[in-house]
Amino acid sequence: MNWKKIIVITVIILVVIAGSAAIVFYPVYRFMFQENTQVVDKELTVVQGGGGNSGVLVTDSAVVVIDTKMGGDAEKLYNLAKSKAGAKKIIVINTHYHGDHVKGNKFFKGSDIYIGAYDPKFLSENIGSENMPDKFVKDSLILNLGNEIICLYNLGQAHTMNDMVVLLRNRKILFSGDLIFHNTNPFLKRESGANVDKWIGALDQMLKMPDIGMVIPGHGLTGDKAMITSMRNYFLDMKIAAADPSKEKEMKEKYKDWTQLPMMTSPGATIDYIRNAAKDANKMER
Numbered sequence: 001m002n003w004k005k006i007i008v009i010t011v012i013i014l015v016v017i018a019g020s021a022a023i024v025f026y027p028v029y030r031f032m033f034q035e036n037t038q039v040v041d042k043e044l045t046v047v048q049g050g051g052g053n054s055g056v057l058v059t060d061s062a063v064v065v066i067d068t069k070m071g072g073d074a075e076k077l078y079n080l081a082k083s084k085a086g087a088k089k090i091i092v093i094n095t096h097y098h099g100d101h102v103k104g105n106k107f108f109k110g111s112d113i114y115i116g117a118y119d120p121k122f123l124s125e126n127i128g129s130e131n132m133p134d135k136f137v138k139d140s141l142i143l144n145l146g147n148e149i150i151c152l153y154n155l156g157q158a159h160t161m162n163d164m165v166v167l168l169r170n171r172k173i174l175f176s177g178d179l180i181f182h183n184t185n186p187f188l189k190r191e192s193g194a195n196v197d198k199w200i201g202a203l204d205q206m207l208k209m210p211d212i213g214m215v216i217p218g219h220g221l222t223g224d225k226a227m228i229t230s231m232r233n234y235f236l237d238m239k240i241a242a243a244d245p246s247k248e249k250e251m252k253e254k255y256k257d258w259t260q261l262p263m264m265t266s267p268g269a270t271i272d273y274i275r276n277a278a279k280d281a282n283k284m285e286r
Ligand SMILES: [Zn+2]
Pocket: 096, 098, 159, 178, 187
């Protein structure tokens, strides 16, 4: 074989490897980095990607930022909020403690930062003292900011130990945090306190909330109340597959179009998570 042939074959192999890697890791890229800005109305902007989805809302008395992203996109979000705020104060709300939703808190020094009632020591160890919120919501809290009333509901343990959803009451818009991953297999981690049964319970509570028009999920495109039901159905189906291996193939097929994050989230990973949790519960009972 001459050198020319070797070079051509090497290039082809490299292109195939690079192409396959791009296909596999593109969902991760989109999940973590891609930014889309959706102007919902003249006071509310939703910034998608760059970590979790975020909201920036201008009210009569303050600018409210829901989830602060991470890395360079966090700083961009801060600059957007600052430019809208002018002399108004900024209030930050974190739906939960995961880094892709809170690591931009450090830019908002001096702002009130709300989060669910986590143990402060656990929180500080996980997100760093520079990102520490200073207001902890145990059950619920209403912020009356003039032209919008913002309701914070800590739905308790679900995706983490304290998942908070944020309702813009006048607009009938719900920020669900990571209780909803839109058409995406959800991220389940034991150390975070993820609990599928309690997660379904939290989705039930959301379904009972009256008058929700638009839903902003933690990740993925925005939608309506149907997303709550679809996330709930996903977990019910995964529970069926976890309990009955003969149903596993059918359920994996049913959600084949939902985004998977390589080595992190997939129907298989969710099924395993449910099975392991059931095993642990059995051990505890013995
Ligand atoms: Zn999360």
